[in-house]
Amino acid sequence: MSDLIEKLRGLQQVDGEIYQLRRQQESKPLELQEAMARVASQEAKVKAAEAHLKSLQLAQKDKEGELQTREGNVKKLQGQLFQLKTNKEYSTMQHEIDTLKADSSLIEEVILKFFDEIETATKARQQEQQALASIQQEFQVEEKRVKADLAVIQERVGQLQSSRTSALEGIPKPALETYERILNSRYTNGVAMAPLIKESCGGCHRRMPPQVLNEVLIKAKLVICENCNRILYADDEKPTV
Template sequence: MAAVNVKELIRKLVAMQKIDEELFAFRREIRQKPEELAKLKMQFDNKKALLHKLQARAQELELARKAKELDLKSKEQDIIKADTSLMALKSNKEYQARLFEIENMKIDKGVFEEDILKLMDESERVGKQIEAEKAVVDGEEKKYLAEKEKVDAEVAKLTEESSGLEARRREVMVAIDKEPLALYERIVENRDGVAIAPIVNNACGGCFMHLPDQVINKIKMYDGLVRCEICSRLQYLAEDL
């Protein structure tokens, strides 16, 4: 390839690179925005999970209380039955024994009543926690939805702007030969958006490795594209263009 053509090719690739720098920056932003949002969503989900745990606990407590109330009811019926049976008893011994049974049943009844009160206390405590947590979840949800709306709008704007760049990129692209274009595209994708880098202070502008004089001399000959041996990016001398 004639030197003049190589220089012309490098100029086109550098023009393409300028567009790609912006384009990759857009892409990074478009990628990062939803990641920030995902963090907020996770916070919101964690708060929701805590609320659900409390709600499950409240349900457990209610079931436990209902079971205790049934126990209490049946104990009360047992006591009434035993009380009624007292009159039919013939001997004093039987009477005393039944009285003793009734006393024990009353003690059990007292324990059930105490348990029910404890369960009610805990239900009340959990109920208050649920109310507080609901307010937190509502707040988090509003925060998340507001942020999501903002991020969605920003991403839409970035996408629109980047599609403008894509159009400009296509215009530059059609003027580049197939082979160097394919090479450029491969490097730009694999090297985070930088396919062609200027030489700065005898170092590759892509990976900053020092370049031997022979590489720089090779570039100056302009008989083909020269790549960095370390990062594979194409190299150019800005002052030559």
């Protein structure tokens, strides 16, 4: 029995490490979440900068269209000017033409202003795009690091799995089944074995009744902590380091 406990402890050492590594395998990709969020937020900024630029370009185009229409009207009226008979008609139309021209020069000013705004918006978009490129690069570096870490973990898991095969040798099937059931329970965090520490379970710190302590020391059978369900073993079996 004491031999079995030793074997199970050896197995536990391997399984404990595998358990921790599996958890790392699950949590590692989460380390990318922050970098991914930074990329997404910068992508949104690029999109906003693009939309702003586009709206300015469209507004400018509108004004250019408006200007063209007015200039066309001016030409049309100027063409008609010479067909007029009276001075009054002439001066009325001339006034109309002047008003249209004055409006046109206001529109030209607006269009020029748009040129400045478009230049600024183009620069802003470029800056956001550059920021995105560098954030994407940071993400790729992070991703590479995580992948490298995962490869190291996977290699270690592979080594441990072959260690496990040899650690299994000589453990009777019923004891192994009990052990694995405890190990794989989601309440044990990959720890199926608990030493007695003084008179308490080293897994859950619950004080054990004398009968249980006795059974653990006698080593006639596997003794399980009634509180945390772990297999108890006597602390004096701990190898001295």
